[in-house]
Amino acid sequence: DARVTQTPRHKVTEMGQEVTMRCQPILGHNTVFWYRQTMMQGLELLAYFRNRAPLDDSGMPKDRFSAEMPDATLATLKIQPSEPRDSAVYFCASGLSTSGRGLFYEQYFGPGTRLTVT
Amino acid sequence: GEDVEQSLFLSVREGDSSVINCTYTDSSSTYLYWYKQEPGAGLQLLTYIFSNMDMKQDQRLTVLLNKKDKHLSLRIADTQTGDSAIYFCALGDTDKLIFGTGTRLQVFP
Numbered sequence: 001d002a003r004v005t006q007t008p009r010h011k012v013t014e015m016g017q018e019v020t021m022r023c024q025p026i027l028g029h030n031t032v033f034w035y036r037q038t039m040m041q042g043l044e045l046l047a048y049f050r051n052r053a054p055l056d057d058s059g060m061p062k063d064r065f066s067a068e069m070p071d072a073t074l075a076t077l078k079i080q081p082s083e084p085r086d087s088a089v090y091f092c093a094s095g096l097s098t099s100g101r102g103l104f105y106e107q108y109f110g111p112g113t114r115l116t117v118t
Numbered sequence: 119g120e121d122v123e124q125s126l127f128l129s130v131r132e133g134d135s136s137v138i139n140c141t142y143t144d145s146s147s148t149y150l151y152w153y154k155q156e157p158g159a160g161l162q163l164l165t166y167i168f169s170n171m172d173m174k175q176d177q178r179l180t181v182l183l184n185k186k187d188k189h190l191s192l193r194i195a196d197t198q199t200g201d202s203a204i205y206f207c208a209l210g211d212t213d214k215l216i217f218g219t220g221t222r223l224q225v226f227p
Binding site: 004031033042043045048050055056091093095097099100101102103104105106107109110111112 | 158
């Protein structure tokens with residue numbers, strides 16, 4: 001049963017600390033998405049990779065957030081320094097893309113990392 | 119950019135039908151999707167419809183698409199307490215989907 005895994009599941013940290021969240025996409029998937037979910041803003045797309053190349057990070061605050069894919073089995077989202085307004089649930093999703101238009105695409109979501117910044 | 123809107127909350131009695139609505143601005147999507155998010159979990163694909171269809175039925179789920187009005191709906195028949203979740207519509211013509219704001223469905227006995 002292939003699943004997207006995320007670690008840690010929960011993280012509590014103090015303002016100013018660095019936070020790193022990790023995601024292991026489903027083996028064979030070539031797209032990875034990072035989302036942030038809050039009550040106020042709903043689900044926001046932060047970053048999007050295809051074949052490990054970043055395609056869109058326009059939703060990410062560039063001064064403190066960074067997203068990378070060191071290899072095909074690992075995606076990371078880093079916040080440095082963290083702030084209380086970063087408190088949210090961060091989801092990673094993966095999918096299989098052929099880069100075409102008008103095709104059926106499914107995104108498979110991980111269980112999320114619940115981040116609390118005090 | 120694409121705007122995808124949903125009402126925030128819906129409350130229904132167990133056994134009744136639920137209808138969750140979604141409106142969008144860009145009609146170029148070939149597929150339109152409904153995702154379900156159960157408490158404490160990530161989103162999971164529930165059903166989808168091809169854009170040249172008006173309706174798709176899948177057991178208790180009925181998806182209706184009105185392309186003229188840019189309106190998508192999900193009907194859940196005989197709603198159960200296990201259907202309590204947040205429902206997201208999603209659309210897009212590439213692997214990058216645009217998700218709606220989500221509708222929280224609460225089912226009471």
